[in-house]
Amino acid sequence: MVSVIASMQPLVIAAMLAWAGTYKLLGRTVGVAASRSALPKLLGSDQRAVVGYRVTGAVELTVAVLLLVAGSTPVPAVAATAVGVSFLAYLGYAKVAVPKSSCGCTSSRAEPISWRGFSRAAIVAVGGLVATIAAITSTGSPWWSALASQPLPAVLVVAAEVVLVLSLSPDFDRTWIMPLRIWRMKYGRHPLAGVPDTLPITATSYNLERSEAFTAVSHVVRSGLLESWDEDGWRVLTYGGRIGKRPVTVVFAVGLDSATVGIRSSIVDEATGEILPVPAPPHPARTVLPVVATA
Secondary structure: OHHHHHHHHHHHHHHHHHHHHHHHHHOOOHHHHHHHOOHHHHHOOHHHHHHHHHHHHHHHHHHHHHHHHHOOOHHHHHHHHHHHHHHHHHHHHHHHHOOOOEOOOOOOOOOEOOHHHHHHHHHHHHHHHHHHHHHHHOOOOOHHHHHHHOHHHHHHHHHHHHHHHHHOOHHHHHHHHHHHHHHHHHHOOOOOOOOOOOOOHHHHHHHHOOOHHHHHHOOOEEEEEEEEEEEOOEEEEEEEEEEOOEEEEEEEEEEOOOOOOOEEEEEEEOOOOOEEOOOOOOOOOOOOOOOOOOO
16 A cells, blocks of 8 residues: 555646646736735745746646656656745745745635645655655556556545645635535534623623713712622622712613613612712813804
8 A cells, every 4th residue: 555655646746736837837817826925025026926936837837747757767756855845945935034925826816824835835745755765665656557556545545635635725615615614504513502692791891881871970980890690681780989978889780682771870878778869970061162253
């Protein structure tokens, strides 16, 4: 099985390089992809970036053809390893020098450089290295010979690597990731299952303390939130306060559902439990009259 894996690497890597190289050399949106990549910073201008992009595509296509034609010979396998290592080095540079740049490996889609891009480059580098070792030690055979002599293992190896490469390619996310997420949302566990549906106390107090109802009695309040509880669709929040020298409790009831809408407030005398009227602010806002110019 090891020899089959090594023998099929040139075919898999050739397909990857042909896919990427064809776009870089012949794609209609190459200029967009190049401008979004780190090549303009690396080469000095957008024009040079496009040229570098197309040269890279030509190299990829050349190596792909050599891998397909030469089979298990060392030279194309070493070239594939060099291409993979070069990709890893470029992605490392781009991640540091232009963190928001796009890979632009196979399309103009704006996709930040991530572990997926590094993984695809690593597959090329490692696959080329495996093919190189197999060619040097004569443990592998041309991919067409392996496919003819052991068709089932060879097909399984290629299929597994193809699935892996496609799963690492953002271009196919809409093809398989989105349907998978839809299926999971429809038949799987709801992502909010187990999360309490009760509004947090902190959120209620935050909104309350910025409301007009709180502002109307804020001159009485002398403490932060003291207690809170939920009862009959209302959330009750209490604050300490003072009217003159009399300690009071300022009580707010905040509606939690459609049947208990709004905010209600009361001021309760702590000593007697009597409900008190809201006193006027000690320093009422002055009314500023407009200045009328006279001749």
